[in-house]
Amino acid sequence: MNKKIVYRVNADGKTGYGHLGRCISLSKFLEGEGYGAVFLLGPDQSGASVAFFRATDSTYQLPENYDEEAEIEAMKQIINLENPSAAVVDLLESSLAMMETIYRSNIPLMAIDDICKNNHMADIIVNAGPVAREDDYKGRRPELLLGSDYLMLRPQFARMAQGRKDNEEPDGIYVSFGGSDPKNYTLRALDMFGTIKNDFSAFIVVGSGYRNYDLLLDRATHSKVKADIRQNEKEPWRIMKWARVAVCSIGSTCWELMLMGVPCITLTQNDNQARYADELAARGVVIHFARNNEFNNDELANTIEKLMGNREMRRGMAEKGRKLVDGKGLERVAKALIRKMKSV
Structure with a gap:
């Protein structure tokens, strides 16, 4: 059996790229422990998922309109060819x-689940x-x-968050x-910037x-506000450190911003995100402003102005966010999988 791990993940304009991003992060950590990576991806018409990979990664991609039988056959072939450890x-x-x-x-199977589906034949x-x-x-x-x-x-x-001082007021x-923003909230946010009365710097990623x-x-x-706009930013933590909100x-x-101590106003794009945001808002970690494109730009600008001007509220949200997200989860997950592989 080879010291390789096969990752089955989708990344596209509808699903987004967060699933692939965290699998890439996990694979990089495990690479340091001696485990190579093999990826089986769904189709991505934009081709954007290619940007995530390194030359050392082995990648396979399912065809457009693949069915369950094609997915199963592809997984069987990869397991037979690559002989993975998990x-x-x-x-x-x-x-x-x-x-x-x-x-x-x-082989050990880890399922990463966001929607509490009780159908995983998984070891972890x-x-x-x-x-x-x-x-x-x-x-x-x-x-x-x-x-x-x-x-x-x-x-x-986590490393950048340690260097951010509580008394800093960017x-x-x-x-x-996210990677695709299917509801195009980004464009609405740019339009909304022109109605904010506070002085501020704008960063759009x-x-x-x-x-x-x-x-x-x-x-x-044509905007009244000069925004620093970046696509495929490789080091977003360097920009987040300049954010007040x-x-x-x-x-x-959102999790990354919490770790960095940046208070978040959330606009959720689907029911699952809304469930998460409602829970986080109840804990005082975020402000869940709106869901499914149902918001008014002037009201959003007013909410931003109030949070920008309320230092005590920002500090409280930042403290709760840092307690919730400590930046050590990647190591915990990787070590759990390594323990399972060694026990087989």
């Missing part, structure tokens, strides 16, 4: 038959969401890694809605799957 599945909707194919190959289930509960997985006997202790964030964020507003980049740049030339969706970016 498999990691990170999908919104996992095929039970595909999971069973991995299970029957007698990771659900780092704030609403994950053991009762969500009744009837299963895997090792459960639940809650924010298992958020898989790039280690650079004037930036950081805006990011979009991913490789964002399809309105040219329109965003064009709109920015952030406007974002729930996902990897």
Whole structure:
């Protein structure tokens, strides 16, 4: 058996790129422990997922309109060819038959789950969401890694967060809605900037799957606010340190901002994000402003102004966010998988 791990993950404009991003982070950590990476991806018409990979990664891609049978056959071929030590599945909707194919190959299986699906034939289930509960997985006997202790964030964020002082008062507003931003909140945020009365610096970060980049740049030339707009930013932690507040969706970016101590105003894009945001808002960690494009720009600007001007509220949110996200989840998840592989 080779010291390789096969990752089954999708990344596209609809799913977003957070699933792939955390699998890449996990693979890089495990590479340091001597484990290579093999990726089986779904189709990505934008081709944006290619930007995530290194020359050392082995990648396979399913064809457009693939069915369950094609997915199972591809996984069988990879297992036979690569002879991996374990498999990691990170999908919104996992095929039970595909999971069973991995299970029957007698290699450890880790399932990364965001929506509390009780259908994983897995040895380890990771659900780092704030609403994950053991009762969500009744009837299963895997090792459960639940809650924010298992958020898989790039280690650079933790290092940068340690250097950020509580008495610093940057004037930036950081805006990011993930790798694809399917509802195009980014463009609305740029328009909203013109109504904010405070002095501030604007930072807008979009991913490789964002399809309105040219329109965003064009709109920015006519905006009252000069925004620093970046696509595929390799080191977002260096920009986040200049943010006093952030406007974002729930996902990897939001967790990263919490670790950095940046208070977040969230605009959620689907029901699952909204569940997370409601729970985090109840804990006083974020302000859940709106969901599914149902918001008024003037009201959002007013909320930003109030948070920008309320130092005590920002400090309280930052403190709660840092308690929730400590930046060590990637190591915890990787070590759990290593223990499982060594026990087989």
